[in-house]
Amino acid sequence: MSEPEDQGTPEPAAAPAPRPSKRLGSRLFREITGVGVDWRSALLVPLLAILTALIVGAIIIALTDIDALRNWGRDPGAAWRETAGTIGNAYLALFKGAFWGMKPWSETLVAAGPVILAGLAVAIGFRAGLFNIGAEGQMLMGGLIATIVGFYFNLPWPIHLPLALLGGLIGGALWGGIPGLLRAKTGAHEVISTIMLNWIAIRFMDWVLRTDFIKAVGRQDPISKDVLSSARLPQFFPNDPFLRLHAGIVMALLAAAFIYWLLYRTTVGYQFRAVGYNPDGAHYAGMSVTWMYVLVMAVAGAMAGLAGANQILGPLGRATPGFSAGIGFDAIALALLGRSHPAGVVLAGLLFGALEAGGRQMQVATDVSIDLILVVQALIVVFIAAPALIRAIYRVRTGDEAERITKGWAA
Amino acid sequence: MIAEIVRSPREIRRARYLGITYLLLAAFVLWVFGIGSIGEGTAEFGMARPIDTFNWIPNLPVPAAAFGIGVAVALAALGGVQLFRGFGRWQNRVLALSFVLFVFAFLAWAAAGKSFNLVGMLRTAVERSTPITFGALAGMLGERVAVINIAIEGQLLAGAFAGALVASITGNAWPGVAAAIGIGLLLGWVLAVLAIRYRVDQIIIGVVINIFVLGLTSFLTIRILAVNPHLNRGIKLSSWRIPGLGDIPVIGPIFFDQTIFVYASLILVALLAYTLFRTRWGLQARAVGEHPRAADTVGINVYRYRYFNVLLGGAVAGFGGAYFTIGTVGRFDENMTTGRGFIALAAMIFGRWHPVGALSAALIFGFADALAGKLGILQTGIPSEFLLMAPYIATLVVVTGIVGKARPPAADGQVYVKE
Numbered sequence: 037m038s039e040p041e042d043q044g045t046p047e048p049a050a051a052p053a054p055r056p057s058k059r060l061g062s063r064l065f066r067e068i069t070g071v072g073v074d075w076r077s078a079l080l081v082p083l084l085a086i087l088t089a090l091i092v093g094a095i096i097i098a099l100t101d102i103d104a105l106r107n108w109g110r111d112p113g114a115a116w117r118e119t120a121g122t123i124g125n126a127y128l129a130l131f132k133g134a135f136w137g138m139k140p141w142s143e144t145l146v147a148a149g150p151v152i153l154a155g156l157a158v159a160i161g162f163r164a165g166l167f168n169i170g171a172e173g174q175m176l177m178g179g180l181i182a183t184i185v186g187f188y189f190n191l192p193w194p195i196h197l198p199l200a201l202l203g204g205l206i207g208g209a210l211w212g213g214i215p216g217l218l219r220a221k222t223g224a225h226e227v228i229s230t231i232m233l234n235w236i237a238i239r240f241m242d243w244v245l246r247t248d249f250i251k252a253v254g255r256q257d258p259i260s261k262d263v264l265s266s267a268r269l270p271q272f273f274p275n276d277p278f279l280r281l282h283a284g285i286v287m288a289l290l291a292a293a294f295i296y297w298l299l300y301r302t303t304v305g306y307q308f309r310a311v312g313y314n315p316d317g318a319h320y321a322g323m324s325v326t327w328m329y330v331l332v333m334a335v336a337g338a339m340a341g342l343a344g345a346n347q348i349l350g351p352l353g354r355a356t357p358g359f360s361a362g363i364g365f366d367a368i369a370l371a372l373l374g375r376s377h378p379a380g381v382v383l384a385g386l387l388f389g390a391l392e393a394g395g396r397q398m399q400v401a402t403d404v405s406i407d408l409i410l411v412v413q414a415l416i417v418v419f420i421a422a423p424a425l426i427r428a429i430y431r432v433r434t435g436d437e438a439e440r441i442t443k444g445w446a447a
Numbered sequence: 448m449i450a451e452i453v454r455s456p457r458e459i460r461r462a463r464y465l466g467i468t469y470l471l472l473a474a475f476v477l478w479v480f481g482i483g484s485i486g487e488g489t490a491e492f493g494m495a496r497p498i499d500t501f502n503w504i505p506n507l508p509v510p511a512a513a514f515g516i517g518v519a520v521a522l523a524a525l526g527g528v529q530l531f532r533g534f535g536r537w538q539n540r541v542l543a544l545s546f547v548l549f550v551f552a553f554l555a556w557a558a559a560g561k562s563f564n565l566v567g568m569l570r571t572a573v574e575r576s577t578p579i580t581f582g583a584l585a586g587m588l589g590e591r592v593a594v595i596n597i598a599i600e601g602q603l604l605a606g607a608f609a610g611a612l613v614a615s616i617t618g619n620a621w622p623g624v625a626a627a628i629g630i631g632l633l634l635g636w637v638l639a640v641l642a643i644r645y646r647v648d649q650i651i652i653g654v655v656i657n658i659f660v661l662g663l664t665s666f667l668t669i670r671i672l673a674v675n676p677h678l679n680r681g682i683k684l685s686s687w688r689i690p691g692l693g694d695i696p697v698i699g700p701i702f703f704d705q706t707i708f709v710y711a712s713l714i715l716v717a718l719l720a721y722t723l724f725r726t727r728w729g730l731q732a733r734a735v736g737e738h739p740r741a742a743d744t745v746g747i748n749v750y751r752y753r754y755f756n757v758l759l760g761g762a763v764a765g766f767g768g769a770y771f772t773i774g775t776v777g778r779f780d781e782n783m784t785t786g787r788g789f790i791a792l793a794a795m796i797f798g799r800w801h802p803v804g805a806l807s808a809a810l811i812f813g814f815a816d817a818l819a820g821k822l823g824i825l826q827t828g829i830p831s832e833f834l835l836m837a838p839y840i841a842t843l844v845v846v847t848g849i850v851g852k853a854r855p856p857a858a859d860g861q862v863y864v865k866e
Binding site: 096100102167169218221222223224225227228229231232233234235236238239240242243246365366368369372403404405407408409410411413414415417418421422424425 | 597641645647648650651652654655656657658659661662663665666667669670671675786789790792793796830832833835836839840842843846847848
């Protein structure tokens with residue numbers, strides 16, 4: 037299992053801090069970035085990655101502006117102005133849709149909540165050396181249980197809402213625990229089993245939403261019954277229909293704080309990280325690697341399940357076949373951008389939330405569709421995962437080598 | 448053979464489990480498909496389509512109850528032999544045979560009292576399996592030289608898009624096919640450079656390529672194809688009946704009256720099965736995947752093999768992706784591959800990283816897909832979603848080693864740094 041030394045890839049997570057600092061800010065920073073990376077390059081790579089991705093996005097907008105492209109031959113000046121105008125308007129709408137005023141901030145935070153939770157699900161796996169691609173399926177299963185609890189029981193909200201959230205947590209934890217168990221007991225690689233479980237969950241949702249128990253009465257299409265209002269996450273501005281901000285973001289922040297506490301302040305968290313750093317070493321130190329794999333994946337699944345419950349009990353109010361909307365896959369990009377640290381995940385989640393909220397505004401205000409955001413997110417991850425590219429483009433020193441998380445599925 | 452006489456306790460236990468599974472299966476078939484279809488009548492299996500050369504072949508009548516009971520008896524006999532004697536190296540073939548028996552017992556039960564065009568459905572199964580075969584071959588080419596490719600989904604989708612776009616621009620399907628291969632090559636090159644030169648985690652690159660292609664093709668669909676319908680006008684290749692072979696009853700319409708994609712996939716499987724296991728190139732490629740350091744020591748250029756195979760895999764997946772547009776409906780739709788790339792990944796694992804295995808797995812998965820589409824007509828009450836789930840569950844079973852063990856190339860997913 038252990039990597040040969042010639043890889044030259046020190047694991048930033050597990051390296052001990054040489055000078056323990058009392059100040060939370062600098063301590064967090066060190067934990068996020070790892071030691072041996074200076075301030076400049078640690079911030080430089082993510083910022084340059086975001087910038088480069090946005091520039092590539094602009095180029096894509098320009099190249100697909102067919103009207104302007106036709107003009108290049110006749111009147112390059114006008115064509116240039118038109119292209120620049122299209123890009124400028126699109127990015128201005130993106131920025132305004134994310135930050136300009138109350139509603140954009142509300143939308144950004146609404147979108148950030150589930151991606152932070154799902155991002156935590158991937159990040160905690162990375163910390164323990166497990167690649168959880170299954171956040172999407174765990175979200176679906178968590179959301180499904182939350183839906184059932186939400187419409188089936190009729191309870192006062194101080195009991196109903198926590199119960200529905202707990203249902204989401206448990207649904208995700210069970211679905212996430214399966215690949216952990218399979219890995220621990222049979223050696224089946226979690227990448228393969230989580231991919232397969234994602235698709236099993238997707239097909240299962242297709243079916244279960246058509247059953248009489250779940251399906252909304254009087255509907256032909258697969259849509260669940262509505263969650264009762266006593267199980268919905270409370271809104272901050274219940275009187276303003278344009279401000280959808282609900283308690284989900286608070287829950288996401290609390291979850292991030294909990295994961296931080298779990299990973300860095302408890303024995304279990306130390307064991308998680310030890311297993312991730314060196315499973316053989318952890319085994320010889322007397323830890324149960326088997327149990328750790330199950331536990332890590334269950335905790336990860338619980339976070340993803342909570343993300344699903346957040347969507348169901350928050351903005352959606354009921355389950356539809358694709359309600360997870362690819363958030364479980366965005367979460368992988370997000371965990372990488374956040375360097376698999378809870379605080380980094382929160383920051384990256386706010387960025388992804390802003391891109392989502394801004395992207396919707398961009399799609400409405402200009403004819404640039406929100407799918408561009410997917411492209412930008414993918415590019416950000418490429419540049420984060422391959423700092424050598426950033427180094428080559430900007431001729432800056434970036435400190436570390438490419439990040440290495442998985443070890444392939446050959447034993 | 449010593450290997451057959453001396454068996455490890457694990458093997459003996461597995462053989463027992465398998466035997467018990469046969470017996471349970473026999474009991475299930477007897478109860479549900481045998482006794483369950485008493486009085487339901489005869490299943491009429493259509494053995495030809497009206498457009499076939501031998502379209503006068505009569506339907507095959509199968510008395511459902513008797514057939515179900517017969518299959519149950521056969522399965523019970525196989526289970527008994529498996530339990531007390533074992534089939535040795537025939538074990539997997541017997542497993543395949545009992546799977547086929549089970550499926551036909553199911554079909555007879557489902558179609559009892561009705562007529563059901565068996566040849567038509569098998570033809571659809573072969574057609575549906577084609578992109579899965581290409582995807583699985585693409586994944587296998589990479590993993591045989593230790594580069595994991597989970598970007599198959601993205602490569603298929605990009606191939607489908609490029610194929611539809613270029614075919615619409617030129618008004619001819621063939622440039623579309625070439626463009627699909629080209630875009631597959633390009634994505635294979637991206638994967639190869641990032642994985643081999645920049646040593647980025649291969650799974651991350653795969654995930655990223657999938658997100659990137661999904662985003663870009665959806666973006667371009669809305670921004671360009673939707674406002675310029677002539678750029679997505681559904682040009683496609685029609686099926687071409689091979690003279691002679693296509694006229695054979697039953698087998699002809701299933702295998703030899705298809706599009707060029709089906710023929711290409713069959714030829715490619717044969718070609719790769721030969722080259723990977725019977726030629727010097729194949730031996731060296733596999734050495735790179737099993738033990739790159741040793742391969743390097745004897746003078747094999749590890750990087751060149753990895754680049755070549757990943758690029759070739761990309762081209763294969765791109766070509767397979769063109770099936771979704773040029774090979775069937777013609778027009779491109781957002782995210783039209785809907786997870787076929789991951790079924791291909793499953794088929795590669797299920798087929799144990801072997802071309803023929805990949806084809807067999809793809810055929811089984813394609814069969815499940817085709818059957819899922821017919822379940823509604825047959826009115827069995829079984830939700831089609833469970834059949835669509837079957838490939839993933841089967842793959843989970845295989846990777847956990849409950850039935851047979853799939854072993855990937857030893858160095859799979861690891862970077863190689865030349866000393």
